[in-house]
Each structure stands twice: as structure tokens, then as C-alpha cells.
Amino acid sequence: MAAISAIRSDGAKTLAELADLTGYSPTHFQRLFKRTVGLSPAAFARALREERVRGALETGATVTDALYNAGYSAPSRFYADTKGRLGMEASDWRDGGKGRTVHWSVIETSLGEMLVAATDKGVCCLAFGEGEAELRARFPKAELIKAGDEFRALFQKVVAAVEEPSSDVSAIPLDVKGTAFQQRVWQALRAIPAGETRSYGDLAAALGNPKASRAVGGANGANKIAVLIPCHRVVQADGSLGGYAYGPQIKAELLKRESEEKS
Numbered sequence: 001m002a003a004i005s006a007i008r009s010d011g012a013k014t015l016a017e018l019a020d021l022t023g024y025s026p027t028h029f030q031r032l033f034k035r036t037v038g039l040s041p042a043a044f045a046r047a048l049r050e051e052r053v054r055g056a057l058e059t060g061a062t063v064t065d066a067l068y069n070a071g072y073s074a075p076s077r078f079y080a081d082t083k084g085r086l087g088m089e090a091s092d093w094r095d096g097g098k099g100r101t102v103h104w105s106v107i108e109t110s111l112g113e114m115l116v117a118a119t120d121k122g123v124c125c126l127a128f129g130e131g132e133a134e135l136r137a138r139f140p141k142a143e144l145i146k147a148g149d150e151f152r153a154l155f156q157k158v159v160a161a162v163e164e165p166s167s168d169v170s171a172i173p174l175d176v177k178g179t180a181f182q183q184r185v186w187q188a189l190r191a192i193p194a195g196e197t198r199s200y201g202d203l204a205a206a207l208g209n210p211k212a213s214r215a216v217g218g219a220n221g222a223n224k225i226a227v228l229i230p231c232h233r234v235v236q237a238d239g240s241l242g243g244y245a246y247g248p249q250i251k252a253e254l255l256k257r258e259s260e261e262k263s
Contacts, residue, residue: 231244
């Protein structure tokens with residue numbers, strides 16, 4: 001689509017200018033664009049700029065250079081665009097969590113030991129059968145501290161989400177790192193009702209790109225917050241369980257609990 005190319009080269013184009021490239025009215029163009037891509041033109045442009053920032057930061061660019069080279073007129077625009085979604089600030093993407101504090105605990109559950117970690121913004125890791133060593137590998141430059149009483153209420157909500165599938169996880173804050181596409185997949189996962197499943201193809205179609213099953217699978221595998229971002233609700237096209245980072249037994253049990261709770 002010519003309009004997509006235009007957005008890639010110039011994120012500042014207006015909806016009317018993009019529509020003019022296709023010969024459609026702005027309203028009709030926006031509807032077609034969102035149906036095809038899964039995002040509005042404005043949201044797509046923001047996502048591209050965010051990905052440029054992430055890529056630059058991960059290769060060592062300064063925050064200021066990354067923001068301006070990606071097309072932001074000022075750092076405040078980047079933070080306004082990503083507020084409530086990225087969690088970590090731009091400098092944290094570059095520095096591997098340097099200067100941030102991650103509070104963690106290993107909690108015994110009916111599914112075995114569960115690692116829960118959170119920053120002051122929200123849960124940043126939930127994994128089964130892992131501990132401090134694995135957490136340190138994910139946040140090599142962050143300060144890791146055993147969680148104290150100030151995180152007790154948050155961690156209790158996390159445990160409830162595992163033990164009681166009917167618990168409302170939408171109120172649990174998350175602090176996640178991912179590309180724009182990964183975050184779209186994770187949002188789609190969180191939209192799957194407890195007790196239901198989707199295939200990779202289903203998710204790809206819901207995101208507006210039925211051919212993106214492989215990419216959806218990659219985003220699913222990159223999820224580091226089990227249960228709260230419910231990648232266990234994704235199964236094979238034939239209905240079989242498929243893979244799961246923490247083993248098929250845990251995946252099957254989570255689905256079983258949710259199914260029983262729904263019925």
C-alpha cells in the first residue's frame with residue numbers, strides 16, 4: 001500500500017494527505033487501513049517511531065539522538081506517546097535496566113515455585129521454576145532486591161490470578177519491554193477471555209494479518225509475564241496444546257482451571 005510507504009518515510013503526513021495518495025476519502029481510507037494493518041494510520045506511525053527508538057537504543061545510541069532521529073520533535077512527545085504501555089523509560093531500554101530496582105520473590109503455588117518480579121511501575125516478570133539467576137539474566141544491570149511488605153498486596157493479586165482463574169488481572173499493572181508488534185500481540189492475548197483459546201492463525205487474523213502466524217508465535221514466545229499475559233491460551237490449529245515455556249503440564253492445568261471456572 002502506497003500509504004504505508006509514505007508513513008515509513010514521513011510519519012508527519014496527515015490522514016487527508018495519505019487518503020489522497022489512494023484516491024479514497026479520509027474516513028474510508030482510515031477504515032481500510034485499520035482493517036488491513038490492525039492499527040489506525042496515526043497509531044501505525046507512532047509504532048514505527050517507537051521501534052526506531054528501540055532499535056537505536058539497543059545499538060548504543062544516546063537517548064536524545066535516538067528520539068530525534070526517529071522523528072520525535074521533542075523527548076516529551078516520545079514519553080507522551082508511550083505512556084502507560086512501555087513501562088520502562090527510554091534510557092532503561094538502552095542500559096538493560098541500569099538504575100532501576102526490581103523487587104522479586106519466589107512464591108510456592110499449587111503449580112510449583114513461581115518467580116514474581118516488579119518495578120515501581122508494575123510486574124515485569126512472572127515465571128515458573130525460575131529464580132534469582134534467571135531474573136538477573138533478564139535484567140543484568142538492574143538492582144535486584146527481595147520484595148518487602150510494600151509489594152505484598154501486588155504479589156498476592158498475582159498469586160490469586162494463578163490459583164483463581166476468575167480473578168480480574170486487568171487491574172494488575174505491568175512493566176513490559178517489547179516491540180510495537182509484540183505489544184499488539186500481548187494486548188490481543190489479554191483480550192482472550194478466561195476459559196477460551198485461540199490458535200496462532202486466529203490471533204494473526206485478529207491483528208489484521210492472517211499470514212503473520214509465525215510472527216505471532218515469536219511474540220508469544222517472547223512474553224516474560226506468564227498468566228497475566230496469557231500465552232497459555234494459544235493452542236495449535238488442531239486444538240492440541242502446543243508448546244509452553246514452563247511445560248505442557250502447567251499449560252494444561254491453567255486451561256483446565258479456567259475451563260472449569262467458566263462452566
